[in-house]
Amino acid sequence: MQRMNYKLKVAAAAATFVLGTMPGHADNTIGQYVTLSGFGTLGEVHSDYRQADFTGEFLQPRGAGFSRSWSPTPDSDLGGQADLRIADGLTGVVQVISRDDEDGNFRPHVEWANIKYAFTPDLAVRVGRTLLPTYERSDSQNVGYALPWVRIPNEIRFSNSATHSDGVDVLYRVKTGAVIQDLQVQFGRTSEEFSGAVFHGKDLIVLSDTLQYGNTSVHLAYQTMIYTYSVLPPARFRLASGGFTYDPGTWFVTGDSNYAHYDFFGDFFAWYLSAGMRFGRFTPYVVYSTEHAPTSAPPSGLTALGDERTVGAGVRWDFAKNIDFKLQLQRVNIETQDAPASFNNVQPGLRVGDKANVVSLTLDFVF
Amino acid sequence: MPRVPRIKASALCALVFAALAATEIRAEDIVVIVNPAAKAISKDQIADLYLGRSGGLTPIDQTAGSAIYAQFYKQATGRDVAQVKAIWSRILFTGRGLPPKQLPDSAAVKQAIAANPNAVGYIEKSAVDASVKVVLPLD
Numbered sequence: 061m062q063r064m065n066y067k068l069k070v071a072a073a074a075a076t077f078v079l080g081t082m083p084g085h086a087d088n089t090i091g092q093y094v095t096l097s098g099f100g101t102l103g104e105v106h107s108d109y110r111q112a113d114f115t116g117e118f119l120q121p122r123g124a125g126f127s128r129s130w131s132p133t134p135d136s137d138l139g140g141q142a143d144l145r146i147a148d149g150l151t152g153v154v155q156v157i158s159r160d161d162e163d164g165n166f167r168p169h170v171e172w173a174n175i176k177y178a179f180t181p182d183l184a185v186r187v188g189r190t191l192l193p194t195y196e197r198s199d200s201q202n203v204g205y206a207l208p209w210v211r212i213p214n215e216i217r218f219s220n221s222a223t224h225s226d227g228v229d230v231l232y233r234v235k236t237g238a239v240i241q242d243l244q245v246q247f248g249r250t251s252e253e254f255s256g257a258v259f260h261g262k263d264l265i266v267l268s269d270t271l272q273y274g275n276t277s278v279h280l281a282y283q284t285m286i287y288t289y290s291v292l293p294p295a296r297f298r299l300a301s302g303g304f305t306y307d308p309g310t311w312f313v314t315g316d317s318n319y320a321h322y323d324f325f326g327d328f329f330a331w332y333l334s335a336g337m338r339f340g341r342f343t344p345y346v347v348y349s350t351e352h353a354p355t356s357a358p359p360s361g362l363t364a365l366g367d368e369r370t371v372g373a374g375v376r377w378d379f380a381k382n383i384d385f386k387l388q389l390q391r392v393n394i395e396t397q398d399a400p401a402s403f404n405n406v407q408p409g410l411r412v413g414d415k416a417n418v419v420s421l422t423l424d425f426v427f
Numbered sequence: 428m429p430r431v432p433r434i435k436a437s438a439l440c441a442l443v444f445a446a447l448a449a450t451e452i453r454a455e456d457i458v459v460i461v462n463p464a465a466k467a468i469s470k471d472q473i474a475d476l477y478l479g480r481s482g483g484l485t486p487i488d489q490t491a492g493s494a495i496y497a498q499f500y501k502q503a504t505g506r507d508v509a510q511v512k513a514i515w516s517r518i519l520f521t522g523r524g525l526p527p528k529q530l531p532d533s534a535a536v537k538q539a540i541a542a543n544p545n546a547v548g549y550i551e552k553s554a555v556d557a558s559v560k561v562v563l564p565l566d
Contacts, residue, residue: 309505
């Protein structure tokens with residue numbers, strides 16, 4: 061009898077402990093104000109091209125190919141986020157991310173940090189740091205689990221030197237019949253370090269419109285700012301972009317494009333087109349992407365910055381809850397000596413017309 | 428002697444099938460519900476709401492691991508659980524909003540709907556009572 065009593069007590073204590081620590085039961089305390097979540101990617105990339113390093117974005121100094129045959133740095137990252145409910149209509153978000161950066165290390169930095177006030181469910185103002193809605197997936201480019209591919213095509217990332225803005229933005233949602241439009245106007249400043257110098261952008265204005273009609277979405281954006289880079293005098297940057305996605309659930313097709321102009325560096329035109337099909341837990345896809353600098357001779361003297369085109373195919377496998385595995389094969393045609401969009405650490409042996417075969421493996425997860 | 432394991436195996440199969448049947452739920456057994464004071468809502472609006480395309484109303488979810496959750500999203504949005512998670516991950520990690528709150532069962536969903544004129548939810552048809560209004564069968 062005593063034994064049974066003891067067992068019951070232990071069970072009751074255990075149940076109390078388990079229930080008390082379950083997130084769903086923390087509603088009356090801190091869980092009411094703070095929601096914690098996170099995402100990450102574990103990746104390995106192999107490139108058979110030895111005259112440069114294939115990277116996950118143009119800021120990363122090293123990758124796979126020249127420095128090492130396989131590299132985890134292009135795609136691996138880890139992010140943590142706190143969503144705060146401060147008062148009715150007043151919310152905040154802070155996101156910290158660790159990802160290979162321009163210094164070649166994974167030092168965490170603040171990716172998002174803003175306070176949002178919603179005047180109505182359709183009208184809100186945010187103050188603080190946000191990622192720019194420059195192209196269709198620019199504001200979620202590091203969240204591998206949310207992407208159909210291993211990474212956003214490097215070509216579309218290349219011409220977009222600023223990724224975030226510190227400032228103010230207004231979000232307005234308009235419904236016209238079944239069409240929902242998310243309009244965004246952003247004012248701010250930005251700074252980013254690459255190739256050993258700091259890129260400062262001020263008087264940054266971004267106008268963005270995301271239209272959704274059922275399974276179809278269209279994204280349009282225009283961005284302008286005054287930038288300084290290294291010892292260069294202030295110059296203007298302008299970018300226009302247009303993208304679309306059609307995703308009824310069993311298959312998808314998506315594409316994006318942007319045309320960027322830098323006084324001094326010239327013009328950049330990048331686009332991609334991709335399609336995929338879902339077979340249960342498997343989603344095979346193909347993607348074609350290209351970057352091309354149409355300017356003949358910008359003042360910098362650097363022509364054909366970024367030029368390359370890539371054909372890729374891969375598969376996403378949703379093998380367990382909240383985690384996927386992706387395998388992607390790519391062939392990159394290098395079309396410039398100066399700085400092909402996917403590469404860094406370029407060696408003197410690089411020739412226009414060279415080809416790189418790239419294999420990428422990733423595990424993406426959210427929690 | 429070899430008969431014994433065979434009987435055991437078939438019994439095990441029957442048990443597994445019974446367990447599967449118990450967790451399965453058909454689309455025609457799910458209904459979308461709102462507060463008795465709320466307006467009607469279309470199937471397209473449901474998909475927009477549960478995929479985070481539109482706000483205004485408060486969608487309420489059942490537990491992500493439940494059979495009713497999987498069947499509801501399949502029928503209302505044409506997407507499986509992993510696709511829904513990917514869509515909400517993008518919304519969440521761009522600071523645009525939190526996914527719908529998940530409640531443990533239909534009784535909890537009904538209670539939340541009865542208390543909030545802006546809430547929308549889904550439950551088994553058999554769980555419907557006067558505290559909520561059915562706006563849409565799912566099939």
